[in-house]
Amino acid sequence: MPRAPLDLEGEPRFAWRGVMLDVARRFRPLPDLLRFVDLLAAHGLNVLQLHLTDDQGWRFEVRAYPRLTEVGGRRSASQLGHGPASTLDGVPHEGSYSQAELRELVAYAAARGIRVVPEVDVPGHAKAILAAYPEFGVGEVDDVRARNVEPWTRYGINDEVLNVEQATLDFVRTVFDELCEVFDSDVVGFGGDEVRKQRWAADARTQELMAERGLATEEELQAWFLAQVAGHLASRGRRVIGWDEMLEGADAVASALPADAVVASWRGPVGAELGARLGHDVVLCPDLWTYLDYRQSDAAEEPIPVGTVLSLEDAASFDPLPADASAALRERVVGVQANVWTEHLDTRDRLDYAVFPRLGAFAEVAWNGGPLDWAAFEQRLPAYIAWLGEQGVDYRPLGGPRADQQRPGVPGAPRDRASRIAELAELTASLPSASA
Ligand code: ACM
Numbered sequence: 144m145p146r147a148p149l150d151l152e153g154e155p156r157f158a159w160r161g162v163m164l165d166v167a168r169r170f171r172p173l174p175d176l177l178r179f180v181d182l183l184a185a186h187g188l189n190v191l192q193l194h195l196t197d198d199q200g201w202r203f204e205v206r207a208y209p210r211l212t213e214v215g216g217r218r219s220a221s222q223l224g225h226g227p228a229s230t231l232d233g234v235p236h237e238g239s240y241s242q243a244e245l246r247e248l249v250a251y252a253a254a255r256g257i258r259v260v261p262e263v264d265v266p267g268h269a270k271a272i273l274a275a276y277p278e279f280g281v282g283e284v285d286d287v288r289a290r291n292v293e294p295w296t297r298y299g300i301n302d303e304v305l306n307v308e309q310a311t312l313d314f315v316r317t318v319f320d321e322l323c324e325v326f327d328s329d330v331v332g333f334g335g336d337e338v339r340k341q342r343w344a345a346d347a348r349t350q351e352l353m354a355e356r357g358l359a360t361e362e363e364l365q366a367w368f369l370a371q372v373a374g375h376l377a378s379r380g381r382r383v384i385g386w387d388e389m390l391e392g393a394d395a396v397a398s399a400l401p402a403d404a405v406v407a408s409w410r411g412p413v414g415a416e417l418g419a420r421l422g423h424d425v426v427l428c429p430d431l432w433t434y435l436d437y438r439q440s441d442a443a444e445e446p447i448p449v450g451t452v453l454s455l456e457d458a459a460s461f462d463p464l465p466a467d468a469s470a471a472l473r474e475r476v477v478g479v480q481a482n483v484w485t486e487h488l489d490t491r492d493r494l495d496y497a498v499f500p501r502l503g504a505f506a507e508v509a510w511n512g513g514p515l516d517w518a519a520f521e522q523r524l525p526a527y528i529a530w531l532g533e534q535g536v537d538y539r540p541l542g543g544p545r546a547d548q549q550r551p552g553v554p555g556a557p558r559d560r561a562s563r564i565a566e567l568a569e570l571t572a573s574l575p576s577a578s579a
Pocket of ligand 1 (some may be wrong): 336337386409
């Protein structure tokens with residue numbers, strides 16, 4: 144595939160120019176991933192983070208635990224739309240990648256200058272695991288099984304988490320061992336996001352294990368758990384990347400997390416600043432500018448609108464290191480990443496619609512720094528849009544979705560920017576820096 148006609152000249156500003164693709168919510172067959180890699184390479188990007196597991200599906204073949212894909216890779220239906228008016232579509236969804244397929248992906252991507260960073264999300268987002276192996280959940284096995292008869296057919300944040308028994312950590316280590324056999328990336332994703340703590344807090348056995356390990360809070364338990372995984376990966380010569388929640392409880396167990404752990408900062412600048420202050424490398428992926436599942440306009444025609452408005456112009460306005468960024472952060476930022484969550488992107492065309500042309504603006508920010516000069520970018524747009532068409536990309540037209548790109552009648556859950564910013568402040572208040 145030829146290079147996209149964008150401003151991608153000279154030396155790139157950022158070493159890590161990434162895109163995360165969620166193949167857990169929506170499985171995409173291997174040929175679609177190879178095409179996606181071609182498109183990333185054409186945009187001068189060099190990291191594909193593959194989000195392989197989540198509540199709604201497990202996509203990575205694990206030889207030691209075949210039920211992860213056999214049971215965890217299939218759900219009977221998917222949520223249709225978002226918010227209180229959403230329904231279920233009644234359509235089974237399934238799929239997983241063999242290790243051979245993923246090796247093919249890694250080699251294909253490497254030949255195009257792209258590193259595939261695999262991500263297995265623990266200890267939350269665990270419903271697909273628990274459907275397959277309820278013994279790794281919190282509470283009586285029969286209760287866990289009853290709560291997790293299949294991967295989640297709904298979207299949102301669930302309170303199911305892994306338990307913290309040694310046997311569960313052994314399971315997690317085995318999964319990451321197999322992951323390391325398939326993926327040669329020195330950085331491996333371990334998730335750490337959106338871990339609800341209620342089940343750990345209410346469970347006598349979890350509290351007993353916390354006391355034995357000298358852990359005072361569930362935040363410390365999460366940090367301890369993640370540090371165990373990171374330590375194991377370190378023994379295999381790998382570094383971890385995790386979402387900024389991984390820094391919760393980091394004061395008490397700061398020494399536990401390896402210094403070379405990379406923080407993916409998605410909830411505003413708080414986690415990025417804290418991670419840098421603690422000496423971690425940081426990848427910036429703030430949702431307001433880089434979440435390509437967020438709606439592209441305020442128009443009623445926008446299909447299944449979720450998140451805040453993130454127009455093409457907004458994507459171009461991404462300033463990874465604004466004037467108030469600390470010196471520590473400037474030193475520690477290794478790159479930027481756009482994240483593509485796929486709850487509502489159920490076809491390849493829907494994926495194209497969400498990603499393009501916003502990825503063009505993101506790619507220029509990743510290459511040159513941001514924000515972009517909008518007037519200059521606008522001059523390049525016609526050629527870029529024509530190029531997308533030539534590659535067969537079903538991009539969103541600048542004027543809005545075509546009729547066949549709309550989803551009339553399917554409810555969304557749009558957010559406004561002010562309320563999201565307030566929510567981010569609340570969510571990150573539990574990070575140590577916010578209270579320091
Ligand atoms: C995330 O958006 N849950 C990292």
